[in-house]
Amino acid sequence: MEVFWSLAGMFAAAFGAATILPFQSEVVFATLQARDAVSLPVLIAVASVGNILGSIVNYLLGAGIERFRDRRWFPATPRQMDRAQDWYLRYGSWTLLLSWAPFGDAVTVAAGVLRTPFPLFLALVAIAKTGRYLVLAGLVDRIV
Template sequence: MTAWFTTEVAALLTLFGAAFGAATLLPFQSELVFGAMQLRDVAPVWLLVLVASVGNTAGSVVNYIMGRGVERFRGKRWFPVSERQLDRAGQWYRRWGLWSLLLSWAPFGDAITVVAGVLRTPLWSFLVLVALAKTGRYIALAWAIAAASGTA
């Protein structure tokens, strides 16, 4: 029983790490890890969804924090984002507002979470909307995997 527990914990930590990395600006893919674990029945689906959602939300918080500190690098020659790009992203976020964080699950969502930090979105609003979006994505993914594999 101890070996099973250790294997499950290691698997869940791997899922957390993959989901965390996928939410940052790093090129990670958590869906493959999630799907493999669901198909191998590593842990109950609700636990996979919980761990992946928390990891993915935590990764988005890293983006938010980076966004909060980006202003000090604005205009530096080595900074990878131009003044124009920052201004355009800010205008887009102001136009669509806080609710655009519900798109944080999408491939371009990482940029939205950074801009939310740049524009000083209140942290609690950020956390609620991003957690809803990320959890919804993993629930939809779990359902799709179950339907495709015939276990739904």
């Protein structure tokens, strides 16, 4: 049962970290990896899926409610959105490979606003998010 709750917590933290919620999934990931609470491939998979699904929420928000971008609850500030859209228009969908970065939420919202084809969005975000946790696992492994 402890494994279930560990993975549920990892999923929630990773999902939240990819949305407007103020979560930091790296701490949860590193703690679970260091405690050897779950097998590493399962931990990476759960964290990646949670983070990808959170980005999909951002994409859907961008696709459906861009008109609300000035509202306080919107997942990115107007300045972040303008910057993300500028980047996105300049460099194209490849900017989704940076969706793991701190400004990545705005990029995933911009992808929805600009109607990036969903299969392309999903593929690039999956590469970025999974790559993030693979790199983090390597760093934790070296430290611990």
